[in-house]
Every structure is written in C-alpha cells, then in structure tokens.
Amino acid sequence: xxxxxxxxxxxxxxxxxxxxxxxxxxxxxxxxxxxxxxxxxxxxxxxxxxxxxxxxxxxxxxxxxxxxxxxxxxxxxxxxxxxxxxxxxxxxxxxxxxxxxxxxxxxxxxxxxxxxxxxxxxxxxxxxxxxxxxxxxxxxxxxxxxxxxxxxxxxxxxxxxxxxxxxxxxxxxxxxxxxxxxxxxxxxxxxxxxxxxxxxxxxxxxxxxxxxxxxxxxxxxxxxxxxxxxxxxxxxxxxxxxxxxxxxxxxxxxxxxxxxxxxxxxxxxxxxxxxxxxxxxxxxxxxxxxxxxxxxxxxxxxxxxxxxxxxxxxxxxxxxxxxxxxxxxxxxxxxxxxxxxxxxxxxxxxxxxxxxxxxxxxxxxxxxxxxxxxxxxxxxxxxxxxxxxxxxxxxxxxxxxxxxxxxxxxxxxxxxxxxxx
Numbered sequence: 272x273x274x275x276x277x278x279x280x281x282x283x284x285x286x287x288x289x290x291x292x293x294x295x296x297x298x299x300x301x302x303x304x305x306x307x308x309x310x311x312x313x314x315x316x317x318x319x320x321x322x323x324x325x326x327x328x329x330x331x332x333x334x335x336x337x338x339x340x341x342x343x344x345x346x347x348x349x350x351x352x353x354x355x356x357x358x359x360x361x362x363x364x365x366x367x368x369x370x371x372x373x374x375x376x377x378x379x380x381x382x383x384x385x386x387x388x389x390x391x392x393x394x395x396x397x398x399x400x401x402x403x404x405x406x407x408x409x410x411x412x413x414x415x416x417x418x419x420x421x422x423x424x425x426x427x428x429x430x431x432x433x434x435x436x437x438x439x440x441x442x443x444x445x446x447x448x449x450x451x452x453x454x455x456x457x458x459x460x461x462x463x464x465x466x467x468x469x470x471x472x473x474x475x476x477x478x479x480x481x482x483x484x485x486x487x488x489x490x491x492x493x494x495x496x497x498x499x500x501x502x503x504x505x506x507x508x509x510x511x512x513x514x515x516x517x518x519x520x521x522x523x524x525x526x527x528x529x530x531x532x533x534x535x536x537x538x539x540x541x542x543x544x545x546x547x548x549x550x551x552x553x554x555x556x557x558x559x560x561x562x563x564x565x566x567x568x569x570x571x572x573x574x575x576x577x578x579x580x581x582x583x584x585x586x587x588x589x590x591x592x593x594x595x596x597x598x599x600x601x602x603x604x605x606x607x608x609x610x611x612x613x614x615x616x617x618x619x620x621x622x623x624x625x626x627x628x629x630x631x632x633x634x635x636x637x638x639x640x641x642x643x644x645x646x647x648x649x650x651x652x653x654x655x656x657x658x659x660x661x662x663x664x665x666x667x668x669x670x671x672x673x674x675x676x677x678x679x680x681x682x683x684x685x686x687x688x689x690x691x692x
C-alpha cells in the first residue's frame with residue numbers, strides 16, 4: 272500500500288511506526304469524544320489569553336464531522352484547508368494537485384466554512400502546489416517549515432535513535448535552518464507563504480519523548496529568539512496531543528502576553544497584514560543638500576523609520592543623510608533576493624546612475640548568488656541609515672500564531688487515511 276510505503280520509507284520508519292500504533296488507541300476512539308475533549312482543552316487555553324488559533328482540516332474529515340468543525344468556527348477558530356485527503360502533495364502530478372485542491376475548496380465551501388488558507392499534509396509541496404492554490408483562490412499557504420536550533424541551545428543531547436527520528440522528520444518536511452534564515456512570511460507571485468516552526472508537538476512528544484518542563488524550555492527559547500529577531504513563531508500542535516502539550520502551550524502564551532510586544536494572530540490575520548504591507552508605496556526625494564523627504568503611502572498600522580525618526584501611516588518623513596537612504600541593487604540580482612529585501616522592509620533601486628548615491632550598493636558588496644539571508648544581514652548592519660518599514664503592525668516586535676492540523680477525529684478517520692492516501 273502506498274501509505275505504508277510512505278510512512279515506513281519517508282515519514283516515520285519502522286521503529287517509530289510501531290511506537291505510534293498504541294498511541295492511536297489511547298488518543299482516538301470509535302467516536303469523536305476523545306478528540307472533542309482535546310479540542311475543548313485547546314480552546315480553554317487559547318481563550319484564557321484571548322488567542323484565536325488556526326486549525327487546518329482535511330476536507331474529508333470536515334465532511335464526516337461538520338458539526339464539530341462549524342462549532343470550532345463559531346467559537347472564533349480560523350478554519351483552513353489541510354488537503355482534500357491527507358496525502359503527499361509533493362508526489363502528486365500537477366493535474367492531481369489542481370484537482371485535489373479544488374475539491375478541498377469546494378467541499379469546505381459547501382459546508383459554509385470561510386476558508387482563506389492552506390497547509391499541505393506532511394508539510395510537503397512544490398511549485399505546482401502554489402499554482403493550484405492560486406487557481407483555487409486561496410490567499411495564503413502555511414506549509415514551509417523552519418527548524419529552530421532550540422534543542423542545541425537548551426543543551427539537550429539527543430540519543431542517536433531519537434536524533435535519527437528528528438532528522439528524518441526534518442528531511443520529510445524539507446526544513447530550512449532558522450539560524451541561517453529570516454523566519455518571515457514572503458510574497459510568492461501574489462500569494463503569502465507563512466512559515467511553520469519546529470520543534471513542534473510531533474517531534475517533542477512522539478519522537479523525542481520530552482517531558483513538559485523540557486518542552487516549555489524549548490518553546491520558550493523559540494519565542495525568545497523570534498522576539499529578539501523580529502520573526503514569526505508559528506506553533507503547530509495537533510489536537511490529539513493537546514493534553515500532552517497543555518503546560519508548554521499555556522506557558523508560551525502567558526509569556527507572550529506578559530511581554531506585551533508580541534503580536535498573537537491567526538494565519539489569516541498575518542496574511543492580511545502581509546498583503547496590506549506589501550501594497551505600500553514609498554518614495555525618497557532630495558529636499559536640499561544632505562536632506563531627503565520620504566513619502567509614505569501605506570497602511571495606518573505601518574511604521575516607517577530611519578534611525579530614531581519614524582512616522583505611523585501615510586505621512587512624510589524628513590531626514591538628513593549624506594546619501595540616499597535606500598539600497599541599490601542592479602539587474603544582476605534575482606527577483607527572490609529583491610523580494611526578500613522588500614519582505615524585510617527595505618527600499619531597493621536599480622538605476623546605475625544612483626549606485627554611488629545610495630547608502631548601500633549591493634553590487635559592490637556581495638556576489639549576486641548570495642543567499643537572501645546573507646543580503647538581509649548586510650542590510651541590517653546598515654539599517655540605522657536606511658528607510659525601513661515595520662515588519663509587524665502597530666509597533667509589535669514579533670509575531671506568534673497557534674495552529675494545529677486536524678486530519679482525523681476518530682479511529683475510523685485514521686483508518687481511512689490508508690485508503691485515501
């Protein structure tokens with residue numbers, strides 16, 4: 272069977288698969304009673320801190336349990352799509368992806384659900400996936416995964432078998448290294464992609480068997496680092512493990528609220544903001560020797576700054592600078608790099624006659640095959656002299672989102688995954 276070959280070969284491996292089997296009986300039942308109890312526990316924690324989670328659900332699971340999914344939406348949960356069935360999109364043909372994405376959209380819409388976003392099962396996707404999502408009218412994709420180095424930072428030495436299981440998960444997800452890359456949403460041909468973060472519940476509970484106090488340390492570290500860097504930390508907590516991760520989730524949300532400068536948002540709210548932010552129009556014009564006027568046409572929630580000077584919303588900013596406070600990037604730079612700089616909030620210009628006039632000339636500082644993160648780090652070294660718009664709305668320093676994928680609510684749902692894969 273395709274599902275068994277996938278799980279044994281790519282997802283879990285033989286030992287972890289056998290370890291997984293007993294948990295299915297304890298976490299799922301013949302009815303949805305156990306899953307509903309876990310969902311109630313999740314909402315008790317999130318509502319305690321005024322947080323709305325985003326729960327992507329497979330269309331077939333929603334169809335089998337429409338009352339549960341509608342009740343979640345009525346309680347303020349953002350429902351997103353998690354595929355038509357729970358299969359590997361990276362292995363599907365382009366035609367199969369278009370068909371399954373549209374079927375998922377139609378199925379959820381027929382239930383009256385307001386669905387704007389998507390996350391692929393197993394966090395596996397390719398460029399055809401994004402094309403299918405655009406064609407189906409989805410506003411965002413929350414599939415890409417970034418791995419934070421929290422285990423190493425917390426001094427956790429993973430035994431060889433557990434390390435192998437974690438590395439298998441990272442390979443399955445195709446993770447990017449958060450220590451080497453900014454962890455931010457990005458615009459990909461008009462669609463917002465929002466990164467998910469690991470460590471998450473599956474590796475901490477099922478693969479590494481960490482206790483609550485250790486999981487609290489791990490998520491605390493990720494919250495701390497994302498806040499320091501101004502990044503987004505997207506928690507993924509599958510409902511079946513809520514009771515096992517309740518204390519870590521509660522501790523993380525409590526700390527985020529106590530900080531006061533962490534924006535806790537749904538994935539849909541993040542996508543709305545990123546689109547709003549991407550529509551900005553900024554101009555930088557000389558207004559005298561060593562003087563510049565920055566014209567800001569953008570959201571009322573957006574802060575634009577140069578050094579210690581800043582304005583909120585669509586206004587003008589008058590600054591003094593020997594050079595134009597923007598980045599020069601000539602035609603040698605790929606669109607992905609320019610989009611990365613835009614995502615980071617900078618202004619780029621490409622006219623060769625302006626190169627020597629700009630605070631930072633990329634053409635002279637780095638080769639054009641440099642990574643987006645390397646270019647962004649260079650810009651951050653000069654950020655005090657560059658025009659930059661805020662990453663998050665209303666002066667928030669970083670962002671946190673609570674999510675959890677629903678791919679089964681009963682043992683029957685889980686068993687059907689073998690047939691539907």
